[in-house]
Every structure is written in structure tokens, then in C-alpha cells.
Amino acid sequence: MKAVAETGRALPSAERVNIPRTRRYRPYLILLPAFLLTAGILYPFGVAIYYSLTNFSFKYEKFSFVGLENWVDMFRDPGFWHSLWITAKYALLATGAEMVIGVGIALLLNRETRLARSLRIVLIFPLMIAPVIATLIWQLMINYSVGVIGHGLRWIGITDFTWAADPDTALFTVVLIDAWVYTPFVILLTLAGLRSLPKAPFESAMIDGGSAWFTFRNLTLPMILPFLLIALVFRLMVSLQEFSIIFALTSGGPGDTLMTLPLTAYTEGFTYKELGYALPHMLVLWLIVFIASRILIKYWSRAQGRASGVEEGTT
Numbered sequence: 190m191k192a193v194a195e196t197g198r199a200l201p202s203a204e205r206v207n208i209p210r211t212r213r214y215r216p217y218l219i220l221l222p223a224f225l226l227t228a229g230i231l232y233p234f235g236v237a238i239y240y241s242l243t244n245f246s247f248k249y250e251k252f253s254f255v256g257l258e259n260w261v262d263m264f265r266d267p268g269f270w271h272s273l274w275i276t277a278k279y280a281l282l283a284t285g286a287e288m289v290i291g292v293g294i295a296l297l298l299n300r301e302t303r304l305a306r307s308l309r310i311v312l313i314f315p316l317m318i319a320p321v322i323a324t325l326i327w328q329l330m331i332n333y334s335v336g337v338i339g340h341g342l343r344w345i346g347i348t349d350f351t352w353a354a355d356p357d358t359a360l361f362t363v364v365l366i367d368a369w370v371y372t373p374f375v376i377l378l379t380l381a382g383l384r385s386l387p388k389a390p391f392e393s394a395m396i397d398g399g400s401a402w403f404t405f406r407n408l409t410l411p412m413i414l415p416f417l418l419i420a421l422v423f424r425l426m427v428s429l430q431e432f433s434i435i436f437a438l439t440s441g442g443p444g445d446t447l448m449t450l451p452l453t454a455y456t457e458g459f460t461y462k463e464l465g466y467a468l469p470h471m472l473v474l475w476l477i478v479f480i481a482s483r484i485l486i487k488y489w490s491r492a493q494g495r496a497s498g499v500e501e502g503t504t
Contacts, residue, residue, distance in 0.1 A: 238472065241472060243255060246462050263470065269453070271445060272445075272449055272450050275446075275449050282364045287424055288417070315372075324438050374423070374424065382412070386413070453470050454467045454468070
């Protein structure tokens with residue numbers, strides 16, 4: 190400012206600030222990985238949209254643009270609506286079971302005893318196993334002849350439980366395996382939330398004679414809600430896209446009992462070789478995941494504000 194006052198003119202930018210060239214380009218270098226990651230995501234997404242508007246097939250060398258024909262055929266297909274219903278039902282049942290069981294176990298393990306410390310280590314093991322391997326393990330365990338679960342059911346008099354071989358119990362079987370694999374994820378996040386809670390409010394509630402249910406409903410649950418919503422977002426997104434457990438267990442059967450959107454898209458694209466018709470199924474699934482995650486993240490932001498004592502709309 191002094192130089193401007195004495196000379197009556199502003200100094201050129203090179204005279205005002207002598208910034209090395211490496212420092213001038215540093216912000217762009219920092220943003221470069223994010224740009225490459227964004228491009229790596231958007232390019233395949235754009236290609237998928239383009240091919241969903243064509244009759245591209247692995248059976249033929251040439252393909253042509255058909256507009257919304259694949260989309261119209263998909264919405265007219267009863268199999269699409271069946272797979273959409275199975276996808277939603279599977280995701281809601283699996284995620285709901287994992288959230289309820291995970292929160293319950295986390296509350297039981299939130300204490301410093303030798304048993305609790307041992308169980309916290311043991312319960313992490315299913316997360317270290319690939320879902321396909323976990324499915325093969327469960328196939329052995331529920332086997333009627335040699336499986337430990339099958340033997341246990343026979344011991345209590347149940348000899349005709351058909352597990353994944355029956356349309357009435359196939360969904361229960363895959364949800365059970367999914368819960369076994371992924372419930373530890375919910376347990377870990379819930380335990381992290383419980384360990385981060387301040388002790389003063391709970392000590393005050395104990396002095397005032399508050400019951401365990403009162404403390405959980407009015408103190409524990411509101412404070413750990415952001416952690417629960419994070420777990421819910423991740424688990425719901427993965428459950429909506431679940432492929433490996435169902436494919437490894439029944440390949441979508443018996444019949445079309447477990448034909449979710451990912452399995453339907455896989456069947457259309459790689460069994461029937463009609464990739465142009467398969468892609469709209471995956472794009473619909475992407476839209477469902479996007480909308481669900483946006484809604485849950487919005488609730489997470491509100492819960493985070495309430496847990497930290499900041500009301501929505503304040504700064």
C-alpha cells in the first residue's frame with residue numbers, strides 16, 4: 190500500500206510477490222490425484238450410459254444406437270420388478286439384522302472384562318474372510334450329512350430344514366451368512382462410538398436414579414446415532430449391491446428366488462451376452478444406492494449436529 194501511495198500506481202504482480210514457480214503449481218499438483226480419481230469414475234459411468242442406449246452384444250461384432258429401447262424393455266419385464274423387490278427385501282433384512290445384533294453385542298462388550306476383551310478379538314475374524322469363502326464354509330456347516338449345524342438340528346429333532354434348496358428358506362439362509370460376515374463391522378463402529386462418549390452425563394443420570402433403559406434412550410442412543418448412521422450407510426450400500434454370497438450359494442436360485450439386480454445384470458450381460466440390455470439394470474441400482482446414501486448422509490449430518498450440541502441451521 191505504501192508503494193502504491195508513493196508512486197501512484199500498483200506494482201506488477203511479479204514485483205509485489207515473488208512466488209517460485211514450483212509453489213505456484215503446487216495447488217494444481219495437490220488436486221491432480223482427485224481429478225484423476227474423478228475421471229476414472231466418470232469415464233466408465235459415461236460409457237455405461239452410452240452402451241445402455243445401444244444393442245451391444247458379445248454375440249455380434251457390430252452394434253447400433255437404439256435409444257431408450259433397452260430401458261423400455263426392462264421396465265416392461267416382470268423379471269426386473271421381481272429382482273428389484275428381492276434386492277430391496279434382501280438389503281433391508283440383512284442391514285436391519287446386522288444393525289440390531291451389532292448394537293446389542295456392542296453394548297454387551299462395552300466393558301473392561303477378560304471375556305469382553307477376548308470376544309472383541311474373536312468377533313473380528315469373520316471380517317477377515319472373503320464373502321465367497323464364508324459362503325463355502327457355511328455350505329459345509331449346514332450340510333445335512335457332515336455339517337455341524339445340520340448335525341445339531343438333527344440332535345434337536347429337525348430333520349427336514351432345507352436351507353437354500355427351498356424358496357421359502359433361501360432368503361433366510363443368505364441373510365444369515367451376510368449377517369455372520371458383516372455384523373462385526375457394525376460392532377466395531379458402535380464400540381468406537383460408545384468408547385468416545387463422555388462419562389459425566391452418565392454419572393449424573395446414575396446419581397439421579399435413571400434406569401438403564403432411560404439412560405440408553407436419552408443419552409447413549411442420541412450420542413452414538415452418528416456412528417450408527419455411518420454403519421447403516423455402508424452396510425445398506427453393500428447389501429443393495431451384494432453379489433458374491435448369493436452367487437456362490439445358489440446362483441440366484443432356486444429358480445429366480447434370489448435373482449437380485451446385480452445377478453440379473455450378470456445373467457443378461459455374461460450368460461445371455463446382451464450387455465446393452467444388462468447395463469440399465471446396473472444403472473437403476475446405482476440410482477437407488479445414490480438416493481439412499483444421500484438421504485442417510487443428510488440424516489447423519491443432522492444427528493452429528495445434535496450430538497455435538499449444534500442445532501441445524503446454526504454456525
